[in-house]
Amino acid sequence: MSDAPRKSFALTVAAIGAATGAAHIGNNFTTYLVGGLIDRYGFTPVQMGAWSMAETLAYAAAMFLVAPRAQATSARTLAIVATVLVVAAQAASAGFALYLPLLAGRVATGFGFGLMNSAVNLAAGRTAHPARAISAGIAVQTVLFAAVNIGLPIVGVSHGVAGMFVALAGLSAVLGIGTLLLPPDRVVPAAQTAASPPRAPIGADGWRVLVAMALFAFGSLAIWPFMERAAHAIGLPATAFGRYQSLATLLSALGNLALVAVVARLPRVTPLALALGACGLACALLTTVTDPRFFGAALILYNVSWFITYPLLLGLAYSADATGRLAVMTTGTWLLFQSLGSLGAGFIAQGFGGYQPIGPLGLVACILATATAWPLAARFDRARISAAPLLKTG
Numbered sequence: 001m002s003d004a005p006r007k008s009f010a011l012t013v014a015a016i017g018a019a020t021g022a023a024h025i026g027n028n029f030t031t032y033l034v035g036g037l038i039d040r041y042g043f044t045p046v047q048m049g050a051w052s053m054a055e056t057l058a059y060a061a062a063m064f065l066v067a068p069r070a071q072a073t074s075a076r077t078l079a080i081v082a083t084v085l086v087v088a089a090q091a092a093s094a095g096f097a098l099y100l101p102l103l104a105g106r107v108a109t110g111f112g113f114g115l116m117n118s119a120v121n122l123a124a125g126r127t128a129h130p131a132r133a134i135s136a137g138i139a140v141q142t143v144l145f146a147a148v149n150i151g152l153p154i155v156g157v158s159h160g161v162a163g164m165f166v167a168l169a170g171l172s173a174v175l176g177i178g179t180l181l182l183p184p185d186r187v188v189p190a191a192q193t194a195a196s197p198p199r200a201p202i203g204a205d206g207w208r209v210l211v212a213m214a215l216f217a218f219g220s221l222a223i224w225p226f227m228e229r230a231a232h233a234i235g236l237p238a239t240a241f242g243r244y245q246s247l248a249t250l251l252s253a254l255g256n257l258a259l260v261a262v263v264a265r266l267p268r269v270t271p272l273a274l275a276l277g278a279c280g281l282a283c284a285l286l287t288t289v290t291d292p293r294f295f296g297a298a299l300i301l302y303n304v305s306w307f308i309t310y311p312l313l314l315g316l317a318y319s320a321d322a323t324g325r326l327a328v329m330t331t332g333t334w335l336l337f338q339s340l341g342s343l344g345a346g347f348i349a350q351g352f353g354g355y356q357p358i359g360p361l362g363l364v365a366c367i368l369a370t371a372t373a374w375p376l377a378a379r380f381d382r383a384r385i386s387a388a389p390l391l392k393t394g
Contacts, residue, residue: 011181016123016133017140018178019079022086023117025168025175026055026109027224027338028145028249032152033168035228035238036161037102045226047099049346052225054103055110056339062114063332070122070325076182078119083176086112090169094162114335116179118328121314123182125324131315135259138307142253149246153238202329205320205376210333212373213313217334219365220279220306222341223286223358227299230355236292244296248303255304259311268377272312273370278305280366287359310334316373319380 034048043051066073089108096102124133148171155163202210223230231241282302289295317327345358 012123012127012183013133013136014140015179015181015183016120016137017144018175019075019116019120019123019182020134020137021141021144022079022083022172022175022179023113023120024141024145025086025172026059026113027221029148029152029164029168030055031225031228032156032164032238032242033161034225035232036156036164038229040161041097041099043099045229045349046343046346048225049343049349051099051103051106052342052346053339055106055113056335056342058107058110059114059117060332060335060339062111063118063328063335066115066118066122067325067328067332070118070125070328071323073118073122075119075123075126076180078115078122079176079179079182082112082115082119083172083179084112085109085115086172087169087176090165090172094165094169110335114332117331119179119182121327121331122324124314125318125322125327126183129264130318130324130327131263131311132260134311134314135256135263138311139253139256139260142249142256142307146246146249146253149242149249153242156238202321202326206317206326206329208372208376209313209317209320209326209330212316212369212376213330213333214337215365215369215372216276216279216309216313218337218341219362219369220283220302220309221334221338222345222362223283223355224338225342226345226349226355226358227286229349230287231292231295231299233354234290234292234295236295240292241299244299245303247296248300251300252303252307255308256311259308263311263315267381268312268316269374269381272309272373272377275305275309275312276366276370276373279309280363283362283366284359287355287357313373316376316380320376 030052034052037043037051038045038048066078086109089105089112093102093105093109096105120134120137124130124137127133152164152167155167159166228238228241231244232238236244278301282298282305285298286295286302289298314327314330317330318324320326345355348357349355
């Protein structure tokens, strides 16, 4: 690779890292806002489950809105619009004390996150190896978030939940500037367009990917908005939870950097099954252990395995549909089923007086996701093995 393509790839990865960081601020830091709002205003778990669901439903709606227009959409333009919307909504939420205005702010924020994640998927889909680009972007994101996980709880202690809203608005603005490096091109190569016409049905392979992501998201992310509350219930304060989360995100960055190095040469089935199994096990441990140290270990396993599973599932989507439409729909499905999981977790927590049943249900869902994705991943593995001799002799 010459210096110019290498520099171009590095800038694209940096921009995708900024965009994926901006798109996942809600997924990573809403749990602190949930804890702060419960402490400050006394909202119930069901209210906070609905609040989190409103964000992720709006997130999913934005992605499903973009998906049919994937081939004609500029990733950079989406990122700029998303940044303006998210910064305005987060900053405005800092001044609200009533539930309904806070709920409206979450809808606006979630829609902005969805536009930004659409930009991530479209930009990655226009690179030579989308799963590698997604993994590299996640690595950049997780290094940054390791610092934020330490700093945000400190802001919360000093300035309350309003201070956390303002801090996250500022972070979105900074990352939004980084997305200006996204390539502006809107064109998918003609060969890819011919292979995957924009209006073609998603087909059985596409549905298999969507179902696998739905199960994975519903099971693994139901506990996410209440993660800090689950830690609090066993005596782990928010600042200590933030330190564990910071270490977990740093290790997730290392995991994704390793994935960047080897993903193009790996088979699909075994890494995907191992990552899904590890994530399901971590979910079960997070709501059943009572020792803070074991909780911290489970939190690390959860983060590392989740951030490896996600690009692997997206890799299946890109292989099934090269235009990026299915990848955008897959991420939208993730947010839709996280929304349902968050609301269900809120009802479970309120009905059972705790979070214990949620994690084992996540383990079951991850096992079902593995069973759903396995046949498609195995077929792609067989196709690559069959094509290898042709590539060597061609």
